[in-house]
Amino acid sequence: MIEIIKKHLPELTITTQQAEQLQKYYQYLIEQNALMNLTTITNEEEVYYKHFLDSLLLLKKYHFTDGMLVCDVGSGAGFPGIVLKIFVPQIRLTIIEALEKRCRFLRNLVQTLSLTNVEIIHDRVEQYSRLHPEQFDLVLTRAVANLSVLLELVSQLVKVTGTVICYKGPKVHEEINGAQKTFGELNFVLTKTDHELVTEIGERYFCYFTKMKKTPWKYPRHFNQIKKSPIG
Numbered sequence: 001m002i003e004i005i006k007k008h009l010p011e012l013t014i015t016t017q018q019a020e021q022l023q024k025y026y027q028y029l030i031e032q033n034a035l036m037n038l039t040t041i042t043n044e045e046e047v048y049y050k051h052f053l054d055s056l057l058l059l060k061k062y063h064f065t066d067g068m069l070v071c072d073v074g075s076g077a078g079f080p081g082i083v084l085k086i087f088v089p090q091i092r093l094t095i096i097e098a099l100e101k102r103c104r105f106l107r108n109l110v111q112t113l114s115l116t117n118v119e120i121i122h123d124r125v126e127q128y129s130r131l132h133p134e135q136f137d138l139v140l141t142r143a144v145a146n147l148s149v150l151l152e153l154v155s156q157l158v159k160v161t162g163t164v165i166c167y168k169g170p171k172v173h174e175e176i177n178g179a180q181k182t183f184g185e186l187n188f189v190l191t192k193t194d195h196e197l198v199t200e201i202g203e204r205y206f207c208y209f210t211k212m213k214k215t216p217w218k219y220p221r222h223f224n225q226i227k228k229s230p231i232g
């Protein structure tokens, strides 16, 4: 199955250890998915495409630097954070995940894969970021909320001049149009949108935001409040 990754990311050097880690990841995911709800995708080839390759597509365009402080918000079963960490071991990864049982899964997964410099935090990001603002160089999110809600949720977490990258699907342009006012209120600028198309995955967009200056302290509001009354 590693051939799927090699075919679509030919420039990525993959060691035997990394290929084995990915295979162990798949096995552990399926084993634990029988006990708790982690993913609806269980066919091996589909997991390699829709979870593993999709998480890694960011490597085509984005260069991670050594020691970079990266946070994956709402990682669920580890996407994209854990998959990226396998292939870019030099980053320091924090995962903030609201569901305790998923955090337990992630901690065991980190041990199973012998990953270092990974911290799993069981909390809602809007709560955690109030106590620990401006911690990260880069914040990643995939399939957590719409852009307007998402950016508010993670707005305090990233350092000034830091980056937020959101994995988005084909409706990205609608989401961007609906969230323009929100970006400004939070002091973020949409700097770039990248597009990737892999038939087995579908359209994948990456939205890059830069935090220009501190986000006003009234944000993020409580999650329910954000959903009921978006800034935009």
Ligand SMILES: C[S@@+](CC[C@H](N)C(=O)[O-])C[C@H]1O[C@@H](n2cnc3c(N)ncnc32)[C@H](O)[C@@H]1O
Residues within 6 Å of the ligand: 073, 074, 075, 076, 077, 078, 079, 080, 096, 097, 098, 099, 102, 123, 124, 125, 126, 141, 142, 143, 144, 153, 223
């Ligand atoms: C649909 S899943 C996506 C998981 C993963 N990112 C993926 O792409 O497969 C959304 C995850 O975000 C978590 N989540 C939702 N709101 C959150 C919040 N405010 N803070 C932290 N985690 C949150 C949920 O518990 C869930 O595991």
